[in-house]
Amino acid sequence: MRCEVKGVAGVILAGLAAGSLWTFPAHAAPPAAPPAPAAGSADLKSEGPTQPAKVQDGQYTDKNGDPTYHVTDNGKKVDWYTMSGYLRYNANCIVCHGPDGMGSTYAPSLVDALKGMDYAHFAGIIVGGKKDVNASQELVMPAFGDNRNVMCYMPDIYTYLRARSDGVVGRNRPSEHEPKPAAFEKAEDACMK
Ligand code: HEC
Numbered sequence: 001m002r003c004e005v006k007g008v009a010g011v012i013l014a015g016l017a018a019g020s021l022w023t024f025p026a027h028a029a030p031p032a033a034p035p036a037p038a039a040g041s042a043d044l045k046s047e048g049p050t051q052p053a054k055v056q057d058g059q060y061t062d063k064n065g066d067p068t069y070h071v072t073d074n075g076k077k078v079d080w081y082t083m084s085g086y087l088r089y090n091a092n093c094i095v096c097h098g099p100d101g102m103g104s105t106y107a108p109s110l111v112d113a114l115k116g117m118d119y120a121h122f123a124g125i126i127v128g129g130k131k132d133v134n135a136s137q138e139l140v141m142p143a144f145g146d147n148r149n150v151m152c153y154m155p156d157i158y159t160y161l162r163a164r165s166d167g168v169v170g171r172n173r174p175s176e177h178e179p180k181p182a183a184f185e186k187a188e189d190a191c192m193k
Pocket of ligand 1: 092095106108113132140142144150
């Protein structure tokens with residue numbers, strides 16, 4: 001079981017190295033020739049400073065290929081991944097990092113930490129954890145590399161926190177979201193198996 005789960009993290013890290021940052025299991029890899037980016041098209045336009053360069057199966061990515069949010073309707077409507085990230089954040093991270101990524105006495109604000117943090121760096125911390133040896137109190141960010149409830153939703157959590165960090169998604173649950181893409185459900189099933 002444990003080995004199998006490590007395998008999932010391994011695939012994700014291999015994906016990171018290969019530059020396909022937001023695909024999960026190998027069998028859910030995108031086609032060899034992705035469709036031409038539709039930069040500038042109306043449905044790609046998002047509120048907030050980070051503009052998506054591409055959308056595939058309801059997942060938005062920026063010009064560097066990092067996952068990003070798509071927020072419309074005066075901050076009210078978010079893409080599915082932002083919504084999913086909100087839910088996963090609340091299940092796995094809130095206990096230490098506080099509601100809405102605001103931080104706590106134990107763990108830093110992720111609204112601040114995500115500023116300028118690219119997806120590869122973020123994923124490295126989540127998979128491997130982080131330990132501040134210099135702090136007066138020992139602060140430990142656990143490694144989630146063998147936790148599917150986090151590993152299978154890493155781009156989602158990153159996307160949500162990025163939207164929080166960019167100030168485009170407020171505190172509390174987003175009120176509306178784009179539909180859950182069929183591709184998301186398929187990748188989720190494959191990853192959680
Ligand atoms: C058991 C408590 C705990 C949980 C649960 C936890 N973290 Fe952390 N996290 C920490 C601590 C403590 C630090 C600071 C470690 C340090 O300073 O070295 C940290 C650091 C981080 C950092 C680096 C921040 C920076 O400034 O470099 C990121 C990113 C992060 N956590 C994301 C997450 C995410 C996403 C989740 C949920 C999947 C999560 N954490 C769950 C305690 C936790």
